[in-house]
Amino acid sequence: MSERNWHIYIVHAKQEEKLAEKLEKDIREAGYEEIAHRGTVMVGEGYIAEASKALSTGGPVILCGTCKAMGSNWVELIVNAARDRTFDEPRIFCLQMEEDANVNRLNFGECIALYWQNPAKAIEDLIAALKKHYPLNTNIGKIHFMSYLFALALICCKISRHCFQLSLH
Known part of the structure; x- marks a missing residue:
C-alpha cells in the first residue's frame, strides 16, 4: 500500500474561483498537493469526476460558503454526496465566506x-482540522481497510444484538 496525500475538493459557486484559489494556495502551503475545484478542471474533464476523486478516496470536501454557493444545486449535490459515503465519516469543512x-x-x-x-x-x-483528520502522507489503503473492518464490526454487533433480542422472546 502506497503512501500519498489525500485528494481534496473545494466546492464553490460558478465565478467564485478566486476564493477557491486562495484556499487552494493556503492548503498547498500546508503540504497538501492533490487539490481540485471548478477552476482546476481541464477541458475534457468533468467537475463531477474531480469531486468523485475526493469522495472515492474518503478525502475532505471544503465548502466556500458564500450567498451564491448556498443557492447552488451543484454545492448541495456535492455536499450530500460526501455525506452518503458508506464506510468513512464524511468530513465537510465549511468556511462561511x-x-x-x-x-x-x-x-x-x-x-x-x-x-x-x-x-x-x-x-x-x-x-489544523485537515491535519487532524487527514494527516499528510498517510497510508490511504490501510485507513480504508480499517474503516471497512470497523464498519463490518458494527454490522456484526448489530446482528448479534438483534439475535440476542430475538432469543429473549
Whole structure:
C-alpha cells in the first residue's frame, strides 16, 4: 500500500474561483498537493469526476460558503454526496465566506469557520482540522481497510444484538 496525500475538493459557486484559489494556495502551503475545484478542471474533464476523486478516496470536501454557493444545486449535490459515503465519516469543512451566507441550510452539525470575521483564523482552523483528520502522507489503503473492518464490526454487533433480542422472546 502506497503512501500519498489525500485528494481534496473545494466546492464553490460558478465565478467564485478566486476564493477557491486562495484556499487552494493556503492548503498547498500546508503540504497538501492533490487539490481540485471548478477552476482546476481541464477541458475534457468533468467537475463531477474531480469531486468523485475526493469522495472515492474518503478525502475532505471544503465548502466556500458564500450567498451564491448556498443557492447552488451543484454545492448541495456535492455536499450530500460526501455525506452518503458508506464506510468513512464524511468530513465537510465549511468556511462561511460572507456574513449573510446561510450555511446552516445544509444542516452541517459541525463547527463552521467564520472566514468573513477573521480569514487568517478560519484558514488556521481549517489547516489544523485537515491535519487532524487527514494527516499528510498517510497510508490511504490501510485507513480504508480499517474503516471497512470497523464498519463490518458494527454490522456484526448489530446482528448479534438483534439475535440476542430475538432469543429473549
